Amino acid sequence: MVTRVATVAFEGIEARAVDVQVQVTPGGVAFLLVGLPDKAVAESRERVRAALIASGLALPAKRITVNLAPADLPKEGSHYDLPIALAVMAAIGAIPADALAGYTVLGELALDGSITAVAGVLPTAIAAYGRGQGLICPAASGPEAAWAAADMDILAPRSLIQLANHFKGTQVMARPEPAVARQAGPLPDLADIKGQESARRVLEIAAAGGHNLLMNGPPGAGKSMLASRLPSILPPLTPRELLEVSMVLSVAGHLADGALTDRRPFRAPHHSASMAALVGGGFQAKPGEVSLAHHGVLFLDELPEFQAQALDALRQPMETGDVLISRANHRAVYPARFQLVAAMNPCRCGKATEPGFACRRQMNERCMAQYQSRISGPMLDRIDITIDVPAVTASDLILPAASEGSAQVAARVARARRLQTARFEALGLGHVTTNAACRRRCWMRSHGPTMRASRCCAMRPRPCA
Numbered sequence: 405m406v407t408r409v410a411t412v413a414f415e416g417i418e419a420r421a422v423d424v425q426v427q428v429t430p431g432g433v434a435f436l437l438v439g440l441p442d443k444a445v446a447e448s449r450e451r452v453r454a455a456l457i458a459s460g461l462a463l464p465a466k467r468i469t470v471n472l473a474p475a476d477l478p479k480e481g482s483h484y485d486l487p488i489a490l491a492v493m494a495a496i497g498a499i500p501a502d503a504l505a506g507y508t509v510l511g512e513l514a515l516d517g518s519i520t521a522v523a524g525v526l527p528t529a530i531a532a533y534g535r536g537q538g539l540i541c542p543a544a545s546g547p548e549a550a551w552a553a554a555d556m557d558i559l560a561p562r563s564l565i566q567l568a569n570h571f572k573g574t575q576v577m578a579r580p581e582p583a584v585a586r587q588a589g590p591l592p593d594l595a596d597i598k599g600q601e602s603a604r605r606v607l608e609i610a611a612a613g614g615h616n617l618l619m620n621g622p623p624g625a626g627k628s629m630l631a632s633r634l635p636s637i638l639p640p641l642t643p644r645e646l647l648e649v650s651m652v653l654s655v656a657g658h659l660a661d662g663a664l665t666d667r668r669p670f671r672a673p674h675h676s677a678s679m680a681a682l683v684g685g686g687f688q689a690k691p692g693e694v695s696l697a698h699h700g701v702l703f704l705d706e707l708p709e710f711q712a713q714a715l716d717a718l719r720q721p722m723e724t725g726d727v728l729i730s731r732a733n734h735r736a737v738y739p740a741r742f743q744l745v746a747a748m749n750p751c752r753c754g755k756a757t758e759p760g761f762a763c764r765r766q767m768n769e770r771c772m773a774q775y776q777s778r779i780s781g782p783m784l785d786r787i788d789i790t791i792d793v794p795a796v797t798a799s800d801l802i803l804p805a806a807s808e809g810s811a812q813v814a815a816r817v818a819r820a821r822r823l824q825t826a827r828f829e830a831l832g833l834g835h836v837t838t839n840a841a842c843r844r845r846c847w848m849r850s851h852g853p854t855m856r857a858s859r860c861c862a863m864r865p866r867p868c869a
Protein backbone atom coordinates (compact mmCIF):
# COMPACT_ATOMS: atom_id res chain seq x y z
CA MET A 405 0.00 0.00 0.00
CA VAL A 406 1.17 3.55 -0.77
CA THR A 407 0.74 6.33 1.79
CA ARG A 408 0.48 9.89 0.43
CA VAL A 409 1.10 13.27 2.03
CA ALA A 410 0.75 16.62 0.24
CA THR A 411 3.60 19.15 0.31
CA VAL A 412 4.97 21.82 -2.04
CA ALA A 413 7.92 22.83 -4.23
CA PHE A 414 8.63 26.54 -4.78
CA GLU A 415 8.78 28.15 -8.20
CA GLY A 416 9.45 31.80 -7.49
CA ILE A 417 6.89 32.69 -4.83
CA GLU A 418 4.45 30.08 -6.12
CA ALA A 419 3.98 26.90 -4.09
CA ARG A 420 3.40 24.01 -6.52
CA ALA A 421 1.74 20.86 -5.17
CA VAL A 422 4.05 17.90 -4.58
CA ASP A 423 2.93 14.46 -3.49
CA VAL A 424 5.10 12.49 -1.02
CA GLN A 425 4.44 8.79 -1.65
CA VAL A 426 5.78 6.15 0.75
CA GLN A 427 5.73 2.41 0.22
CA VAL A 428 6.96 -0.12 2.76
CA THR A 429 7.66 -3.51 1.20
CA PRO A 430 9.31 -6.70 2.41
CA GLY A 431 12.82 -7.29 1.09
CA GLY A 432 16.26 -5.90 1.83
CA VAL A 433 16.47 -3.18 4.49
CA ALA A 434 16.70 0.13 2.67
CA PHE A 435 15.46 3.74 2.79
CA LEU A 436 15.31 5.10 -0.76
CA LEU A 437 14.43 8.64 -1.81
CA VAL A 438 13.58 9.35 -5.48
CA GLY A 439 11.95 12.18 -7.45
CA LEU A 440 14.70 14.70 -8.33
CA PRO A 441 15.76 15.62 -4.77
CA ASP A 442 18.64 18.09 -4.26
CA LYS A 443 21.35 17.56 -1.63
CA ALA A 444 19.30 18.96 1.29
CA VAL A 445 16.33 16.75 0.38
CA ALA A 446 18.53 13.67 -0.06
CA GLU A 447 19.99 14.25 3.42
CA SER A 448 16.46 14.33 4.79
CA ARG A 449 16.59 10.48 5.03
CA GLU A 450 19.13 10.71 7.85
CA ARG A 451 17.21 13.41 9.71
CA VAL A 452 13.92 11.51 9.36
CA ARG A 453 15.49 8.26 10.58
CA ALA A 454 17.11 9.97 13.61
CA ALA A 455 13.96 12.00 14.47
CA LEU A 456 11.74 8.90 14.35
CA ILE A 457 14.15 6.97 16.60
CA ALA A 458 14.29 9.95 19.04
CA SER A 459 10.47 9.92 19.07
CA GLY A 460 10.45 6.25 20.08
CA LEU A 461 9.66 4.88 16.61
CA ALA A 462 12.08 2.37 15.13
CA LEU A 463 11.94 2.01 11.36
CA PRO A 464 10.82 -1.48 10.29
CA ALA A 465 13.52 -3.77 8.87
CA LYS A 466 11.96 -3.47 5.41
CA ARG A 467 12.46 -1.60 2.16
CA ILE A 468 11.05 1.95 2.46
CA THR A 469 10.70 3.84 -0.84
CA VAL A 470 9.87 7.55 -0.82
CA ASN A 471 8.86 9.16 -4.12
CA LEU A 472 8.41 12.92 -4.56
CA ALA A 473 5.94 13.41 -7.42
CA PRO A 474 5.90 14.93 -10.02
CA ALA A 475 9.34 13.40 -10.51
CA ASP A 476 10.47 15.94 -13.16
CA LEU A 477 10.06 18.97 -10.85
CA PRO A 478 13.31 19.74 -8.97
CA LYS A 479 12.88 19.58 -5.15
CA GLU A 480 15.03 21.98 -3.12
CA GLY A 481 15.21 22.75 0.59
CA SER A 482 14.78 21.05 3.91
CA HIS A 483 10.99 21.40 4.24
CA TYR A 484 10.42 17.86 2.91
CA ASP A 485 11.60 16.29 6.22
CA LEU A 486 8.24 16.59 7.97
CA PRO A 487 5.99 15.33 5.13
CA ILE A 488 8.37 12.37 4.58
CA ALA A 489 8.42 11.54 8.31
CA LEU A 490 4.62 11.78 8.59
CA ALA A 491 4.11 9.63 5.50
CA VAL A 492 6.48 7.00 6.98
CA MET A 493 4.67 7.22 10.36
CA ALA A 494 1.32 6.72 8.62
CA ALA A 495 2.74 3.82 6.58
CA ILE A 496 3.96 1.99 9.72
CA GLY A 497 0.71 2.76 11.61
CA ALA A 498 2.16 5.26 14.14
CA ILE A 499 -0.56 7.77 13.18
CA PRO A 500 -3.95 7.06 11.53
CA ALA A 501 -3.49 6.95 7.73
CA ASP A 502 -6.53 9.17 7.04
CA ALA A 503 -5.48 11.87 9.59
CA LEU A 504 -3.20 13.58 7.05
CA ALA A 505 -5.65 13.50 4.14
CA GLY A 506 -6.77 17.15 4.27
CA TYR A 507 -3.39 18.75 5.02
CA THR A 508 -0.43 20.22 3.16
CA VAL A 509 2.70 19.59 5.23
CA LEU A 510 6.10 21.29 5.43
CA GLY A 511 8.82 21.51 8.09
CA GLU A 512 12.39 20.57 8.89
CA LEU A 513 13.30 17.96 11.51
CA ALA A 514 16.06 18.12 14.09
CA LEU A 515 17.72 14.86 15.17
CA ASP A 516 15.80 14.96 18.49
CA GLY A 517 12.41 14.91 16.73
CA SER A 518 11.66 18.61 17.14
CA ILE A 519 10.34 20.54 14.14
CA THR A 520 12.26 23.65 13.08
CA ALA A 521 11.16 26.67 11.04
CA VAL A 522 11.39 26.68 7.25
CA ALA A 523 11.08 29.32 4.52
CA GLY A 524 7.96 29.74 2.40
CA VAL A 525 5.22 28.95 4.93
CA LEU A 526 3.02 31.94 3.96
CA PRO A 527 2.78 31.12 0.21
CA THR A 528 2.27 27.45 1.10
CA ALA A 529 -0.58 28.31 3.48
CA ILE A 530 -2.23 30.52 0.84
CA ALA A 531 -1.86 27.82 -1.83
CA ALA A 532 -3.17 25.10 0.53
CA TYR A 533 -6.18 27.26 1.45
CA GLY A 534 -6.84 27.75 -2.26
CA ARG A 535 -6.91 23.97 -2.68
CA GLY A 536 -9.30 23.63 0.28
CA GLN A 537 -6.67 22.02 2.52
CA GLY A 538 -5.36 22.68 6.02
CA LEU A 539 -1.67 23.11 6.90
CA ILE A 540 0.81 21.37 9.19
CA CYS A 541 3.90 23.56 9.72
CA PRO A 542 6.55 24.15 12.41
CA ALA A 543 5.42 25.92 15.62
CA ALA A 544 7.79 28.82 14.89
CA SER A 545 6.13 29.40 11.50
CA GLY A 546 2.54 29.11 12.82
CA PRO A 547 2.02 32.89 13.28
CA GLU A 548 3.03 33.40 9.63
CA ALA A 549 0.67 30.67 8.34
CA ALA A 550 -2.22 32.11 10.38
CA TRP A 551 -2.27 35.19 8.06
CA ALA A 552 -3.48 33.04 5.14
CA ALA A 553 -7.11 32.85 6.31
CA ALA A 554 -8.98 33.17 9.61
CA ASP A 555 -10.95 29.95 9.06
CA MET A 556 -8.04 27.76 7.91
CA ASP A 557 -7.22 24.57 9.81
CA ILE A 558 -3.58 25.00 10.92
CA LEU A 559 -1.53 22.66 13.12
CA ALA A 560 1.83 24.03 14.29
CA PRO A 561 3.50 21.32 16.41
CA ARG A 562 6.87 21.66 18.17
CA SER A 563 7.76 17.99 17.73
CA LEU A 564 6.69 14.76 16.08
CA ILE A 565 5.46 13.48 19.48
CA GLN A 566 3.21 16.53 19.97
CA LEU A 567 1.66 15.96 16.53
CA ALA A 568 1.17 12.22 17.14
CA ASN A 569 -0.52 13.04 20.47
CA HIS A 570 -2.81 15.53 18.70
CA PHE A 571 -3.94 12.88 16.24
CA LYS A 572 -4.45 10.39 19.10
CA GLY A 573 -6.53 13.03 20.90
CA THR A 574 -4.39 13.07 24.05
CA GLN A 575 -2.97 16.60 23.57
CA VAL A 576 -5.06 18.72 21.18
CA MET A 577 -3.20 21.74 19.78
CA ALA A 578 -4.65 25.26 19.53
CA ARG A 579 -4.60 27.20 16.24
CA PRO A 580 -1.67 29.67 16.08
CA GLU A 581 -2.42 33.42 16.14
CA PRO A 582 -1.20 35.79 13.38
CA ALA A 583 1.74 37.91 14.59
CA VAL A 584 2.65 41.54 13.85
CA ALA A 585 6.34 42.47 13.95
CA ARG A 586 7.41 44.74 16.80
CA GLN A 587 8.90 47.90 15.27
CA ALA A 588 12.58 48.24 16.06
CA GLY A 589 12.30 51.89 17.22
CA PRO A 590 11.44 54.96 15.15
CA LEU A 591 12.93 55.45 11.68
CA PRO A 592 15.63 58.12 11.13
CA ASP A 593 13.86 61.49 10.76
CA LEU A 594 14.22 64.23 8.13
CA ALA A 595 14.43 66.77 10.97
CA ASP A 596 18.07 65.67 11.51
CA ILE A 597 19.07 67.13 8.14
CA LYS A 598 20.29 70.70 8.27
CA GLY A 599 20.10 72.92 5.18
CA GLN A 600 19.90 70.89 1.92
CA GLU A 601 16.45 72.37 1.18
CA SER A 602 16.49 71.38 -2.51
CA ALA A 603 17.58 67.81 -1.77
CA ARG A 604 14.84 67.46 0.87
CA ARG A 605 12.25 68.74 -1.61
CA VAL A 606 13.49 66.35 -4.31
CA LEU A 607 13.35 63.44 -1.87
CA GLU A 608 9.72 64.36 -1.13
CA ILE A 609 8.85 64.49 -4.85
CA ALA A 610 10.56 61.15 -5.46
CA ALA A 611 8.64 59.63 -2.54
CA ALA A 612 5.33 61.05 -3.77
CA GLY A 613 5.69 59.72 -7.33
CA GLY A 614 7.72 56.60 -6.53
CA HIS A 615 10.45 57.96 -8.83
CA ASN A 616 13.95 56.56 -9.19
CA LEU A 617 16.46 59.08 -7.87
CA LEU A 618 20.21 59.60 -8.29
CA MET A 619 22.07 61.91 -5.91
CA ASN A 620 25.46 63.17 -7.03
CA GLY A 621 27.67 65.03 -4.59
CA PRO A 622 30.96 65.11 -2.70
CA PRO A 623 31.60 62.77 0.24
CA GLY A 624 30.00 63.98 3.46
CA ALA A 625 27.29 65.97 1.66
CA GLY A 626 24.63 63.86 3.37
CA LYS A 627 23.51 61.64 0.47
CA SER A 628 23.40 58.44 2.52
CA MET A 629 21.74 60.38 5.32
CA LEU A 630 19.01 61.64 2.97
CA ALA A 631 18.40 58.18 1.45
CA SER A 632 18.08 56.50 4.85
CA ARG A 633 15.30 58.98 5.70
CA LEU A 634 13.18 58.05 2.67
CA PRO A 635 11.35 55.17 4.44
CA SER A 636 10.15 57.62 7.10
CA ILE A 637 8.15 59.62 4.53
CA LEU A 638 6.79 56.74 2.44
CA PRO A 639 3.19 55.64 3.09
CA PRO A 640 2.68 52.25 4.80
CA LEU A 641 2.08 49.20 2.60
CA THR A 642 -1.52 48.63 1.49
CA PRO A 643 -2.96 45.21 2.52
CA ARG A 644 -2.38 43.84 -0.99
CA GLU A 645 1.20 45.12 -1.12
CA LEU A 646 1.80 43.77 2.39
CA LEU A 647 0.78 40.30 1.25
CA GLU A 648 3.05 40.43 -1.82
CA VAL A 649 6.04 41.73 0.17
CA SER A 650 5.51 39.13 2.90
CA MET A 651 5.34 36.28 0.34
CA VAL A 652 8.77 37.28 -1.02
CA LEU A 653 10.22 37.64 2.50
CA SER A 654 8.74 34.28 3.45
CA VAL A 655 10.28 32.45 0.47
CA ALA A 656 13.62 34.14 1.23
CA GLY A 657 13.33 33.04 4.89
CA HIS A 658 13.43 36.67 6.11
CA LEU A 659 10.18 36.77 8.12
CA ALA A 660 11.50 36.88 11.67
CA ASP A 661 9.24 34.85 14.03
CA GLY A 662 6.62 34.67 11.27
CA ALA A 663 5.61 38.27 12.02
CA LEU A 664 4.47 40.67 9.27
CA THR A 665 5.06 44.44 9.13
CA ASP A 666 3.52 47.19 7.01
CA ARG A 667 6.80 49.15 6.81
CA ARG A 668 8.12 49.43 3.27
CA PRO A 669 11.31 47.42 2.68
CA PHE A 670 14.56 49.40 2.49
CA ARG A 671 17.46 47.38 1.11
CA ALA A 672 20.96 48.80 0.89
CA PRO A 673 23.30 46.11 -0.53
CA HIS A 674 27.05 46.77 -0.45
CA HIS A 675 28.64 47.67 -3.79
CA SER A 676 30.52 44.37 -3.85
CA ALA A 677 27.17 42.55 -4.35
CA SER A 678 27.20 39.98 -7.15
CA MET A 679 24.64 39.83 -9.93
CA ALA A 680 22.94 36.81 -8.28
CA ALA A 681 22.75 38.67 -4.95
CA LEU A 682 21.10 41.64 -6.64
CA VAL A 683 18.63 40.00 -9.01
CA GLY A 684 18.28 36.55 -7.45
CA GLY A 685 19.08 33.01 -8.49
CA GLY A 686 22.36 31.32 -7.73
CA PHE A 687 22.95 27.75 -6.62
CA GLN A 688 19.65 27.53 -4.71
CA ALA A 689 17.18 29.91 -6.35
CA LYS A 690 16.37 32.68 -3.86
CA PRO A 691 14.95 36.17 -4.31
CA GLY A 692 17.63 38.83 -4.80
CA GLU A 693 17.85 42.35 -3.37
CA VAL A 694 15.54 43.71 -6.12
CA SER A 695 12.78 41.34 -4.94
CA LEU A 696 13.46 41.90 -1.24
CA ALA A 697 12.94 45.62 -2.05
CA HIS A 698 9.58 44.88 -3.74
CA HIS A 699 7.16 47.81 -3.06
CA GLY A 700 9.99 49.51 -1.18
CA VAL A 701 13.36 51.14 -1.77
CA LEU A 702 16.58 49.71 -3.20
CA PHE A 703 19.40 52.03 -2.16
CA LEU A 704 22.63 51.66 -4.10
CA ASP A 705 25.26 53.78 -2.36
CA GLU A 706 28.44 54.50 -4.38
CA LEU A 707 26.63 53.49 -7.60
CA PRO A 708 29.66 53.53 -9.98
CA GLU A 709 31.50 51.09 -7.67
CA PHE A 710 28.96 48.30 -8.42
CA GLN A 711 29.97 45.75 -11.05
CA ALA A 712 28.78 47.00 -14.46
CA GLN A 713 27.22 43.59 -15.19
CA ALA A 714 25.27 43.63 -11.91
CA LEU A 715 23.96 47.16 -12.59
CA ASP A 716 22.87 46.30 -16.11
CA ALA A 717 21.00 43.28 -14.78
CA LEU A 718 18.76 45.75 -12.92
CA ARG A 719 17.46 47.24 -16.15
CA GLN A 720 14.97 44.47 -16.93
CA PRO A 721 13.31 44.37 -13.47
CA MET A 722 13.18 48.19 -13.45
CA GLU A 723 11.23 47.99 -16.69
CA THR A 724 8.92 45.04 -16.05
CA GLY A 725 8.56 44.98 -12.24
CA ASP A 726 9.61 41.34 -11.99
CA VAL A 727 12.65 39.20 -12.56
CA LEU A 728 12.79 35.89 -14.40
CA ILE A 729 15.46 33.46 -13.22
CA SER A 730 16.10 30.82 -15.86
CA ARG A 731 18.06 27.73 -15.02
CA ALA A 732 18.78 24.58 -16.94
CA ASN A 733 15.95 22.63 -15.30
CA HIS A 734 13.41 25.24 -14.26
CA ARG A 735 12.41 28.91 -14.27
CA ALA A 736 11.18 31.13 -11.48
CA VAL A 737 9.62 34.59 -11.51
CA TYR A 738 10.00 36.89 -8.50
CA PRO A 739 8.20 40.25 -8.20
CA ALA A 740 10.62 43.21 -8.17
CA ARG A 741 8.79 46.56 -8.35
CA PHE A 742 11.14 48.79 -6.40
CA GLN A 743 12.09 52.45 -6.20
CA LEU A 744 15.79 52.86 -6.96
CA VAL A 745 17.66 55.47 -4.95
CA ALA A 746 21.34 55.78 -5.82
CA ALA A 747 24.16 57.97 -4.58
CA MET A 748 27.53 58.69 -6.13
CA ASN A 749 30.55 60.93 -5.76
CA PRO A 750 31.33 63.21 -8.73
CA CYS A 751 34.68 61.46 -9.34
CA ARG A 752 36.85 58.72 -7.86
CA CYS A 753 38.40 60.88 -5.11
CA GLY A 754 35.14 62.79 -4.68
CA LYS A 755 36.74 66.23 -4.68
CA ALA A 756 36.35 67.33 -8.31
CA THR A 757 33.60 69.82 -7.49
CA GLU A 758 35.49 71.39 -4.57
CA PRO A 759 36.45 75.00 -5.39
CA GLY A 760 40.14 75.25 -6.30
CA PHE A 761 40.72 71.48 -6.46
CA ALA A 762 42.86 70.24 -9.36
CA CYS A 763 43.01 66.52 -10.06
CA ARG A 764 46.61 65.27 -10.25
CA ARG A 765 45.94 62.69 -12.97
CA GLN A 766 43.91 64.69 -15.49
CA MET A 767 41.53 67.63 -15.88
CA ASN A 768 38.69 67.62 -13.35
CA GLU A 769 36.05 67.39 -16.09
CA ARG A 770 37.71 64.36 -17.70
CA CYS A 771 38.11 62.64 -14.35
CA MET A 772 34.42 63.21 -13.59
CA ALA A 773 33.30 62.07 -17.05
CA GLN A 774 35.41 58.91 -16.75
CA TYR A 775 33.95 58.02 -13.36
CA GLN A 776 30.38 58.75 -14.40
CA SER A 777 30.73 56.71 -17.60
CA ARG A 778 30.82 53.58 -15.44
CA ILE A 779 27.03 53.85 -15.37
CA SER A 780 25.51 52.91 -18.70
CA GLY A 781 23.21 55.23 -20.64
CA PRO A 782 20.21 52.83 -20.55
CA MET A 783 20.59 52.63 -16.76
CA LEU A 784 20.63 56.44 -16.42
CA ASP A 785 17.61 56.53 -18.75
CA ARG A 786 15.60 54.68 -16.15
CA ILE A 787 16.39 57.20 -13.43
CA ASP A 788 13.66 59.85 -13.40
CA ILE A 789 15.36 62.44 -11.17
CA THR A 790 19.06 63.30 -10.89
CA ILE A 791 20.19 65.96 -8.43
CA ASP A 792 23.47 67.48 -7.35
CA VAL A 793 23.81 67.48 -3.58
CA PRO A 794 26.31 70.24 -2.70
CA ALA A 795 28.70 69.89 0.24
CA VAL A 796 27.10 70.94 3.49
CA THR A 797 28.67 74.13 4.83
CA ALA A 798 29.78 74.78 8.40
CA SER A 799 27.15 77.54 8.66
CA ASP A 800 24.46 74.97 7.70
CA LEU A 801 25.63 72.58 10.39
CA ILE A 802 25.25 75.14 13.18
CA LEU A 803 21.67 75.89 12.12
CA PRO A 804 18.93 74.80 14.54
CA ALA A 805 17.19 71.53 13.63
CA ALA A 806 14.77 71.72 10.69
CA SER A 807 11.28 72.73 11.81
CA GLU A 808 9.62 70.20 9.52
CA GLY A 809 10.15 66.54 10.34
CA SER A 810 9.25 63.33 8.54
CA ALA A 811 5.67 63.25 9.89
CA GLN A 812 4.63 66.47 8.12
CA VAL A 813 6.35 65.48 4.87
CA ALA A 814 4.84 61.95 5.04
CA ALA A 815 1.34 63.51 5.29
CA ARG A 816 1.92 65.47 2.04
CA VAL A 817 3.36 62.37 0.33
CA ALA A 818 0.33 60.31 1.39
CA ARG A 819 -2.02 62.98 -0.01
CA ALA A 820 -0.13 63.04 -3.32
CA ARG A 821 -0.28 59.22 -3.51
CA ARG A 822 -4.05 59.26 -2.87
CA LEU A 823 -4.49 61.80 -5.70
CA GLN A 824 -2.47 59.63 -8.10
CA THR A 825 -4.38 56.47 -7.18
CA ALA A 826 -7.73 58.25 -7.67
CA ARG A 827 -6.61 59.70 -11.02
CA PHE A 828 -5.41 56.38 -12.41
CA GLU A 829 -8.54 54.61 -11.16
CA ALA A 830 -10.75 57.18 -12.89
CA LEU A 831 -8.83 56.49 -16.11
CA GLY A 832 -9.43 52.75 -15.75
CA LEU A 833 -5.77 52.11 -14.88
CA GLY A 834 -6.38 50.54 -11.49
CA HIS A 835 -3.11 48.58 -11.63
CA VAL A 836 -1.10 51.84 -11.67
CA THR A 837 -0.72 53.63 -8.32
CA THR A 838 2.20 56.02 -8.81
CA ASN A 839 3.38 58.38 -11.55
CA ALA A 840 6.60 56.37 -11.85
CA ALA A 841 4.65 53.22 -12.77
CA CYS A 842 2.66 55.13 -15.41
CA ARG A 843 4.12 54.50 -18.85
CA ARG A 844 3.71 56.51 -22.05
CA ARG A 845 0.17 55.43 -22.86
CA CYS A 846 -1.07 56.12 -19.31
CA TRP A 847 0.67 59.50 -19.38
CA MET A 848 -1.13 60.42 -22.63
CA ARG A 849 -4.46 59.46 -21.15
CA SER A 850 -3.95 61.27 -17.86
CA HIS A 851 -2.86 64.45 -19.66
CA GLY A 852 -5.71 64.41 -22.17
CA PRO A 853 -5.68 64.73 -25.97
CA THR A 854 -4.24 68.25 -25.82
CA MET A 855 -0.73 66.92 -25.31
CA ARG A 856 1.13 66.09 -28.50
CA ALA A 857 2.53 62.58 -28.68
CA SER A 858 6.05 63.83 -29.41
CA ARG A 859 6.03 66.01 -26.28
CA CYS A 860 4.55 63.18 -24.26
CA CYS A 861 7.25 60.78 -25.48
CA ALA A 862 9.93 63.32 -24.69
CA MET A 863 8.67 63.46 -21.13
CA ARG A 864 8.16 59.71 -20.69
CA PRO A 865 10.73 58.04 -22.92
CA ARG A 866 9.98 54.54 -21.65
CA PRO A 867 7.81 52.32 -23.85
CA CYS A 868 4.34 51.32 -22.68
CA ALA A 869 3.84 47.97 -21.00
Ligand SMILES: Nc1ncnc2c1ncn2[C@@H]1O[C@H](COP(=O)(O)OP(=O)(O)O)[C@@H](O)[C@H]1O
Nearest residue numbers: 596597598600622623624625626627628629796
Ligand atom coordinates in the same frame (compact mmCIF):
# COMPACT_ATOMS: atom_id res chain seq x y z
N1 LIG B 1 22.80 68.25 5.95
C1 LIG B 1 23.33 67.65 7.01
N2 LIG B 1 22.81 67.86 8.24
C2 LIG B 1 23.33 67.26 9.31
N3 LIG B 1 24.39 66.43 9.28
C3 LIG B 1 24.96 66.17 8.09
C4 LIG B 1 24.45 66.75 6.90
N4 LIG B 1 25.20 66.32 5.87
C5 LIG B 1 26.12 65.48 6.39
N5 LIG B 1 25.98 65.40 7.73
C6 LIG B 1 26.82 64.59 8.62
O1 LIG B 1 27.86 64.02 7.85
C7 LIG B 1 27.85 62.61 7.98
C8 LIG B 1 28.19 61.97 6.65
O2 LIG B 1 27.10 62.10 5.78
P1 LIG B 1 26.77 61.01 4.69
O3 LIG B 1 25.31 60.96 4.51
O4 LIG B 1 27.44 59.73 4.99
O5 LIG B 1 27.46 61.66 3.43
P2 LIG B 1 27.65 61.07 1.98
O6 LIG B 1 26.83 59.84 1.87
O7 LIG B 1 27.17 62.16 1.08
O8 LIG B 1 29.10 60.81 1.84
C9 LIG B 1 26.47 62.26 8.46
O9 LIG B 1 26.46 61.10 9.25
C10 LIG B 1 26.07 63.46 9.28
O10 LIG B 1 26.55 63.33 10.60
Ligand SMILES: [Mg+2]
Nearest residue numbers: 627628705747
Ligand atom coordinates in the same frame (compact mmCIF):
# COMPACT_ATOMS: atom_id res chain seq x y z
MG1 LIG C 1 27.49 57.92 1.54
